[in-house]
Amino acid sequence: MRKGIALGVTALMASLAFATEQKLEPLNLKTGLWQSTTKWKYTGLPPQMAQIAEAAKPTRPAKLCLKPEDLNPDKWTTKGLGLNCSSITVLKSTGTDLEVGAKGCDAGNGMTADGHGEFHVLDSEHVTGSIDATFTGNMPFPTNGSAVHMHIDYTHKWLGGTCPAGMR
Numbered sequence: 001m002r003k004g005i006a007l008g009v010t011a012l013m014a015s016l017a018f019a020t021e022q023k024l025e026p027l028n029l030k031t032g033l034w035q036s037t038t039k040w041k042y043t044g045l046p047p048q049m050a051q052i053a054e055a056a057k058p059t060r061p062a063k064l065c066l067k068p069e070d071l072n073p074d075k076w077t078t079k080g081l082g083l084n085c086s087s088i089t090v091l092k093s094t095g096t097d098l099e100v101g102a103k104g105c106d107a108g109n110g111m112t113a114d115g116h117g118e119f120h121v122l123d124s125e126h127v128t129g130s131i132d133a134t135f136t137g138n139m140p141f142p143t144n145g146s147a148v149h150m151h152i153d154y155t156h157k158w159l160g161g162t163c164p165a166g167m168r
Helices: 002-016 047-056
Strands: 032-043 062-066 087-093 097-108 111-123 126-137 148-160
Touching: 032 047
Parallel strands: none
Antiparallel strands: 032 062, 032 148, 087 097, 097 111, 111 126, 126 148
């Protein structure tokens, strides 16, 4: 599940970046320090795991650094994101909207995940969006054969053009 959460966080960071092998536009965003606020919801978890997942949710905004190279079109690939997925596909990419799908992502411990994300640029300093992921396979807890679903709603807000030293 930790890799699944990491997958979601990576997708959030990637939502601030963009790229594809097609001639699609990068999101119209400022680089520098960004703040991300998320709301997570899981379904399909047994009660004891739901309590653990609830406790693991971020309780305060995270800070991310968007660098110019993060807007490079080569960034939005399984290699560029560092994910072990059978495919990541950009379904739509304009200066204001990005829609992506991922299939067959290794979520660790015999689990796989498929996901979909939509990201909308309100202006060059504000992004909203959502990510949905479904986890299947060898769950480390009983699910009675059902999948676990994760939904994340978030907002990103630009804080400034400079990131603290060493921040990624």
